[in-house]
Amino acid sequence: MLELKNIEKKFGGNLVLQGISFSLEPGRITGLIGPNGAGKTTLFNVITGFHKDHSGTVIFSGDKITGLNPEDICKKGICRTFQVTKPFANITLTQNVMIGALSRLERIKDARRKAQEILDFVGLYEKREILGRNLTIADRKKLEIARGLATSPKIFLLDEVMAGLNESELLEMKKLIRNIADSGITLLIIEHIMTVIMELSQKVIVLDQGKFLTSGTPEQVTKNPEVIKAYLGKEFKHA
Amino acid sequence: MKQLIKNIRNSSHLPFVCFFLAAAVLPLFVENDFYLDGFILIFIWASFSSAWNIIAGFTGMVSLGHNALFGIGAYSSTILLIRYGISPWFGLLIGGTLAAAVGVLIGVICFRLRSHYFALATLAFGEVIFILAMNFADITGGAEGIALPIEPDIWNMSFQGKLPYVYSGLILLMIVTIVSSKIKQSKLGYFLIAFKENEDAARMLGVNTGRARLTAMAISSFLAAVTGSFYAQYIVFIDPSSVCRIQLSIQAALFAIVGGIGTVFGPIVGAVIFVPITIALRAVLGSTMPGLHLIIYGFILIVVLLYMPQGILGAAKNKLFRISNN
Amino acid sequence: MDLSIFLQLLISGILLGGIYAMSSIGLTLIFGVMKIVNFAHGEFLMLAMYFSFFLHHLFKLDPYVSIIIVAPALFIIGIILYKTIIRYTIGKPILTQIFVTLGISIVIENLALLFFSGDFKAVTLDYLQVPFFLGPFDSIGIGEIIINPGRLIAFITGLLISGAFYLFLKFSYTGKIIRATAQDRTTALLMGINIDRVYMLTFAIGLLLVGIAGCLMIPIFTVHPFVGFEFVLIMFVVVVLGGLGSIVGAVAAGLFIGVVEVFSSFIIGPDSKQAIYFIIFIILLIIRPSGLFGIKGEEELERIEAID
Numbered sequence: 034m035l036e037l038k039n040i041e042k043k044f045g046g047n048l049v050l051q052g053i054s055f056s057l058e059p060g061r062i063t064g065l066i067g068p069n070g071a072g073k074t075t076l077f078n079v080i081t082g083f084h085k086d087h088s089g090t091v092i093f094s095g096d097k098i099t100g101l102n103p104e105d106i107c108k109k110g111i112c113r114t115f116q117v118t119k120p121f122a123n124i125t126l127t128q129n130v131m132i133g134a135l136s137r138l139e140r141i142k143d144a145r146r147k148a149q150e151i152l153d154f155v156g157l158y159e160k161r162e163i164l165g166r167n168l169t170i171a172d173r174k175k176l177e178i179a180r181g182l183a184t185s186p187k188i189f190l191l192d193e194v195m196a197g198l199n200e201s202e203l204l205e206m207k208k209l210i211r212n213i214a215d216s217g218i219t220l221l222i223i224e225h226i227m228t229v230i231m232e233l234s235q236k237v238i239v240l241d242q243g244k245f246l247t248s249g250t251p252e253q254v255t256k257n258p259e260v261i262k263a264y265l266g267k268e269f270k271h272a
Numbered sequence: 273m274k275q276l277i278k279n280i281r282n283s284s285h286l287p288f289v290c291f292f293l294a295a296a297v298l299p300l301f302v303e304n305d306f307y308l309d310g311f312i313l314i315f316i317w318a319s320f321s322s323a324w325n326i327i328a329g330f331t332g333m334v335s336l337g338h339n340a341l342f343g344i345g346a347y348s349s350t351i352l353l354i355r356y357g358i359s360p361w362f363g364l365l366i367g368g369t370l371a372a373a374v375g376v377l378i379g380v381i382c383f384r385l386r387s388h389y390f391a392l393a394t395l396a397f398g399e400v401i402f403i404l405a406m407n408f409a410d411i412t413g414g415a416e417g418i419a420l421p422i423e424p425d426i427w428n429m430s431f432q433g434k435l436p437y438v439y440s441g442l443i444l445l446m447i448v449t450i451v452s453s454k455i456k457q458s459k460l461g462y463f464l465i466a467f468k469e470n471e472d473a474a475r476m477l478g479v480n481t482g483r484a485r486l487t488a489m490a491i492s493s494f495l496a497a498v499t500g501s502f503y504a505q506y507i508v509f510i511d512p513s514s515v516c517r518i519q520l521s522i523q524a525a526l527f528a529i530v531g532g533i534g535t536v537f538g539p540i541v542g543a544v545i546f547v548p549i550t551i552a553l554r555a556v557l558g559s560t561m562p563g564l565h566l567i568i569y570g571f572i573l574i575v576v577l578l579y580m581p582q583g584i585l586g587a588a589k590n591k592l593f594r595i596s597n598n
Numbered sequence: 599m600d601l602s603i604f605l606q607l608l609i610s611g612i613l614l615g616g617i618y619a620m621s622s623i624g625l626t627l628i629f630g631v632m633k634i635v636n637f638a639h640g641e642f643l644m645l646a647m648y649f650s651f652f653l654h655h656l657f658k659l660d661p662y663v664s665i666i667i668v669a670p671a672l673f674i675i676g677i678i679l680y681k682t683i684i685r686y687t688i689g690k691p692i693l694t695q696i697f698v699t700l701g702i703s704i705v706i707e708n709l710a711l712l713f714f715s716g717d718f719k720a721v722t723l724d725y726l727q728v729p730f731f732l733g734p735f736d737s738i739g740i741g742e743i744i745i746n747p748g749r750l751i752a753f754i755t756g757l758l759i760s761g762a763f764y765l766f767l768k769f770s771y772t773g774k775i776i777r778a779t780a781q782d783r784t785t786a787l788l789m790g791i792n793i794d795r796v797y798m799l800t801f802a803i804g805l806l807l808v809g810i811a812g813c814l815m816i817p818i819f820t821v822h823p824f825v826g827f828e829f830v831l832i833m834f835v836v837v838v839l840g841g842l843g844s845i846v847g848a849v850a851a852g853l854f855i856g857v858v859e860v861f862s863s864f865i866i867g868p869d870s871k872q873a874i875y876f877i878i879f880i881i882l883l884i885i886r887p888s889g890l891f892g893i894k895g896e897e898e899l900e901r902i903e904a905i906d
């Protein structure tokens with residue numbers, strides 16, 4: 034469904050991604066893990082068209098989407114959330130989500146209805162008239178998800194939507210992600226919290242220092258000595 | 273009609289329905305040309321400020337070159353009328369279309385520039401047009417300007433007395449306001465807000481921010497130029513410093529900012545406040561204290577930006593919001 | 599074009615460019631460190647010219663000597679304006695920054711109109727009235743080249759001051775702090791640098807520099823309330839061409855613009871000369887917005903940071 038071939042990305046002289054190739058199978062939750070600075074977010078930026086000066090190809094449903102703009106990639110059916118959330122601060126949550134919905138819908142009324150359904154789905158319906166800037170971390174993450182969902186993606190990339198959440202918020206978020214997957218959307222999720230990845234994903238891809246390290250089921254990956262080394266080597270607190 | 277009733281019910285529009293009703297009725301009872309002139313100037317400058325607001329207020333791209341677009345409108349209709357005998361009714365459409373094309377060109381060139389650079393680029397563009405208007409005297413009359421024919425003739429958009437100008441000015445302002453309000457409530461309006469709030473997020477949600485801004489720029493430029501044409505027809509004399517100078521853009525910004533930048537009615541509020549004050553101050557202190565009103569405006573601009581950045585309407589809305597929430 | 603004329607134009611252009619460069623340094627400094635476009639910079643130049651004019655007019659003070667009064671006066675104005683207004687625009691939306699500084703410029707311009715009237719004022723110094731000549735160099739076929747002493751003094755002093763200021767930024771402790779803040783505000787903050795003070799100092803130094811420029815310019819240019827706007831447009835061109843915040847760039851760009859102006863007014867006439875450098879400016883913004891001497895991509899820095 035989504036296939037990456039030999040992605041390479043430099044910042045200045047700094048090779049941040051090298052030779053990344055993998056593919057996502059439809060309808061699954063795939064985890065993308067790796068220590069800080071491994072290049073996970075950069076990979077999202079490459080897939081969604083925010084970085085253009087990279088080599089390698091991204092193929093989606095048989096079409097090459099490398100070089101397209103984020104807005105065109107969104108239209109094709111790939112959306113993502115931002116690790117550092119970017120709410121539209123001075124408009125209401127409904128309006129925030131409507132903007133996503135308008136990528137598929139012509140009429141404002143329809144967009145508003147869809148936005149409210151989605152806000153209900155992610156559990157923000159009560160707060161729909163609040164301005165984007167007045168949200169807690171957890172709600173900001175939910176808003177990111179809601180806006181993305183409003184674009185009716187086939188593939189949805191989630192960048193650390195659980196970071197900074199407390200126990201109960203975490204539970205809620207896990208449920209939400211499962212519900213999204215159940216609705217048939219293919220998910221690729223970046224996450225540092227290993228237990229969450231273990232619970233949610235069917236397959237895990239590990240990046241380390243810009244390189245593809247390994248992939249497999251959560252059990253295989255966590256037992257892989259190289260993965261343990263990559264994490265313990267630097268950031269054992271995440272392991 | 274249904275729309276009108278709905279608008280009236282929607283209380284936030286009520287003051288403006290009242291405004292337009294008052295603006296339509298009041299002039300009938302005013303005999304003095306001096307006051308009628310005030311009405312006309314309010315309508316003209318409110319229209320121009322609204323046009324500026326469509327790009328600067330809705331998208332946050334600060335244009336300092338709208339004076340040039342106003343000038344393009346004024347010169348186009350005037351030159352077409354004087355040289356080719358083309359009625360200003362068509363001239364203003366031609367000027368507007370030309371300005372829209374120029375606006376799109378500016379957009380194509382400058383929209384990839386960030387904030388400061390966009391302001392500086394549009395400023396430079398405005399200056400180029402100003403200098404061209406000064407120096408191509410064969411076409412524009414240069415610094416000496418061009419006088420328009422004054423015999424009343426509807427075909428030439430030249431009327432007997434002030435009242436017809438009052439009403440054509442009012443219609444112009446209504447058109448600009450309706451366009452502005454339609455944009456705000458449309459898909460385009462949402463896209464523009466999305467761009468203004470966060471471009472990356474907007475693009476990821478499928479918003480073609482480039483196209484949205486170009487559309488806004490085209491509309492804004494068109495309306496600015498049409499206002500320029502109407503201004504030329506009313507004042508019956510144009511020269512580069514009355515229709516192309518940078519102060520016009522700054523004035524448009526002042527009205528919009530004080531009234532409420534990015535709101536549909538903010539520019540009108542600004543014009544209603546400032547135009548009469550300007551006329552009064554000029555009449556009272558004109559020759560003795562030149563520029564005193566500008567000193568005051570400069571201070572107001574600074575104070576509003578620092579302490580009431582959403583302007584009068586923004587502040588009022590926040591207050592209402594708070595009251596309705598309590 | 600005759601070689602003598604060419605050399606004459608080149609030298610005039612370079613002298614003029616030195617003046618442009620010097621008057622733009624303060625602007626580029628403020629732009630580079632505080633990320634604020636100071637639309638009032640031309641009005642500060644205008645104020646300095648008026649101060650110097652009145653010191654000469656009332657107290658017969660030589661404009662070059664008046665630097666020791668005018669420059670500190672502008673420094674203090676800078677501190678006052680920073681404390682009362684400018685500091686509140688840091689980190690605010692671009693619209694706020696632009697129109698607050700524009701508001702300041704409108705106020706100053708019209709105060710000048712109110713108090714000093716719209717008349718053109720000039721200082722004529724006897725000892726600058728006699729131009730001196732280079733050449734003729736008959737052997738290589740070059741005739742006399744006229745040099746305007748006032749411009750030469752402004753040029754040399756301007757370059758010396760730019761050089762001294764460059765060294766100050768490069769080697770002094772304060773200079774290093776200013777540069778550190780310009781490069782990375784957050785890190786500077788973490789290192790315990792008092793950003794607010796650095797900004798205040800930067801703004802005041804920017805005004806001090808334009809104060810010196812005003813004194814050097816009053817013997818050559820007439821002053822009137824709207825002179826600031828004329829010069830600020832040129833300064834913007836110079837600063838953007840030189841790359842925001844780059845002193846060396848501003849000097850190089852200033853010289854370039856001076857030469858362009860002199861040649862284009864000779865070739866196509868003085869009326870269109872401004873149009874020429876604005877067109878250069880627009881073309882430059884299109885092809886290389888970070889300036890001829892700036893770091894490429896600088897104008898898009900905001901964008902790169904914006905994507906996490």
Ligand SMILES: Nc1ncnc2c1ncn2[C@@H]1O[C@H](COP(=O)(O)OP(=O)(O)OP(=O)(O)O)[C@@H](O)[C@H]1O
Nearest residue numbers: 044049068069070071072073074075076902903906
């Ligand atoms: N805009 C940029 N310019 C220069 N270098 C960058 C830029 N963005 C990221 N990098 C570098 O690329 C590398 C990968 O960064 P990236 O953000 O993709 O990591 P990540 O895996 O998402 O890490 P984290 O878990 O901390 O979010 C890092 O070394 C980072 O410093």
Ligand SMILES: [Mg+2]
Nearest residue numbers: 073074075116
């Ligand atoms: Mg990341």
